[in-house]
Amino acid sequence: xxxxxxxxxxxxxxxxDQAGSGGAAAGHNHLGWDDLTRSAYDRWLARMAQKAPAxxxxxxxYVDGLLTHxxxxxxxxxxxxxxxxxxxxHGYPSRGTAVVAINSxxxxxxxxxxxxxxxxxxxxxxxxxLTEDECKRxxxxxxxxxxxxxxxxxxxxxxRASAICSLRVEDVGSDYIVLQGxxxxxxxxxxAPIGPDTAELLKRYISETGARVRVFPSNRRTLWAMIxxxxxxxxxxxxxxxxxxxxxxxxxxxxxxxQPDTVMNALxxxxxxxxxxxxxxxxxxxxMTEARALLDKTPxxxxxxxxxxxxxxxxxxxxxxxxxxxxxxxxTLQQKPxxxxxxxxxxxxxxxx
Numbered sequence: 001x002x003x004x005x006x007x008x009x010x011x012x013x014x015x016x017d018q019a020g021s022g023g024a025a026a027g028h029n030h031l032g033w034d035d036l037t038r039s040a041y042d043r044w045l046a047r048m049a050q051k052a053p054a055x056x057x058x059x060x061x062y063v064d065g066l067l068t069h070x071x072x073x074x075x076x077x078x079x080x081x082x083x084x085x086x087x088x089x090h091g092y093p094s095r096g097t098a099v100v101a102i103n104s105x106x107x108x109x110x111x112x113x114x115x116x117x118x119x120x121x122x123x124x125x126x127x128x129x130l131t132e133d134e135c136k137r138x139x140x141x142x143x144x145x146x147x148x149x150x151x152x153x154x155x156x157x158x159x160r161a162s163a164i165c166s167l168r169v170e171d172v173g174s175d176y177i178v179l180q181g182x183x184x185x186x187x188x189x190x191x192a193p194i195g196p197d198t199a200e201l202l203k204r205y206i207s208e209t210g211a212r213v214r215v216f217p218s219n220r221r222t223l224w225a226m227i228x229x230x231x232x233x234x235x236x237x238x239x240x241x242x243x244x245x246x247x248x249x250x251x252x253x254x255x256x257x258x259q260p261d262t263v264m265n266a267l268x269x270x271x272x273x274x275x276x277x278x279x280x281x282x283x284x285x286x287x288m289t290e291a292r293a294l295l296d297k298t299p300x301x302x303x304x305x306x307x308x309x310x311x312x313x314x315x316x317x318x319x320x321x322x323x324x325x326x327x328x329x330x331x332t333l334q335q336k337p338x339x340x341x342x343x344x345x346x347x348x349x350x351x352x353x
Contacts, residue, residue, distance in 0.1 A: 037067065037074040040108035048104070059101035062089075066102055075109045083116055092118055128238045129248045141234035146216065147226055149198075149205045153177070154227075154242055157192035158249025158267055161223050161242035167215045169206060175199055179268060190268030 033041070041063070048056050069085040070077050082102060089095050095118040103113050130138070135155060142148040153164055163179040171178035179190050194202070206215060218226070223242055231240035246267070253263045263269065312329050 032071065033067065034073050036109070040074050040105070041067075044105045044108050047108075058097065059104065062098040062101040063105045065098075074106065075111070077106075079113060079115055082113060086116055086118070095119065129244060129251060130236070130238075130240065134234070134236050137234040137236065138230050138240075141230050143233075145201070145205050145208065146218070147230060149201045150216065150218065150223060150226065151230065152198040152201055153194065154245040155248070156194045156198045158246040158252075159190075159192060160246065160268075162220045163268070164242070165216055165218045165220055165223055168213060169211055169215055172202060172206065172215065177202075188268040188270060190265055192266050 044063070045056075045060075048059065051059075065088075066077070066082065066085050067074070069088070070081045072081070082099075086095050086098060089098050099113060099116055099118070106112060138151060139148060142151060150164065153159065153167075154161075157164070157177065157179065159177075159179045166180065167177060168180070171180065175196070176191055176193050179192055202215075205211075220242075227240055227242055250263070250267065253266070264271065309330060
């Protein structure tokens with residue numbers, strides 16, 4: 001397998017990865033390591049210094065776990081030894097990250113992992129963005145000006161949590177903010193527009209607090225906790241976290257058919273190579289709306305969904321509709337309509353990447 005080293009900061013949604021039983025016990029214990037293993041480890045850490053702190057800690061956890069699990073010199077560790085250790089790690093994504101970390105370390109002793117089985121991939125992560133109504137409920141559930149400003153900035157800019165928390169007074173403009181690249185993901189600086197209401201809230205907050213350098217005293221952890229509490233107070237059951245607003249902003253850009261340069265500058269991306277892959281799919285609401293509109297136009301006998309399905313199949317064969325719309329139409333036809341609301345269903349937005 002050919003995996004590339006990555007930055008895996010806490011905003012990737014997998015901060016609860018476990019490094020197996022060996023990793024938990026190892027910590028930073030170098031006792032019992034021979035000179036070759038220790039010197040290779042020190043060189044590896046020096047080479048890793050430019051990476052994000054969260055990435056370094058995660059990689060160290062996996063490498064420490066491997067060395068404790070194997071209890072042999074680094075140049076004598078076999079692929080079989082590594083496979084046995086990988087098998088102790090829970091979760092396909094975590095195993096992939098562990099292999100990347102171990103590979104980066106083994107470069108110091110002149111070798112590379114060749115054949116490691118990671119197991120069956122898990123199902124793609126389903127992310128459920130907030131509806132506009134839920135956003136309004138969260139705003140109403142805020143209890144302080146700081147909470148309201150932070151929430152407004154997340155929604156307007158789609159900025160990363162650590163970048164929002166480290167916002168400087170000098171980076172606040174009349175209708176934009178400059179988000180400095182943070183070590184959690186990259187060091188790219190982005191200019192993000194903000195709405196007039198958000199700009200007014202931010203100006204008022206800075207005036208009332210007398211902030212001179214950093215706008216907020218919050219950090220990434222306290223922001224996560226705040227967003228979670230406000231969501232619960234608003235009665236929102238779905239998972240809500242700061243990075244969710246970044247996904248929502250990316251979806252906004254997709255719907256508006258924004259130019260790649262606009263997306264890169266606003267979200268601080270180095271490129272848009274993953275943009276279409278992650279956000280190019282239509283939401284469930286968009287597909288179902290199209291399906292319902294299609295059914296309204298499709299002649300069908302009352303109480304005879306089989307006839308409508310047959311007609312839809314013809315349209316699919318003719319290339320007049322795509323497969324997702326055809327499948328969504330079938331689901332709509334099979335639904336049991338609620339009284340007074342034919343074909344009603346929960347249309348909460350979601351997409352899978």
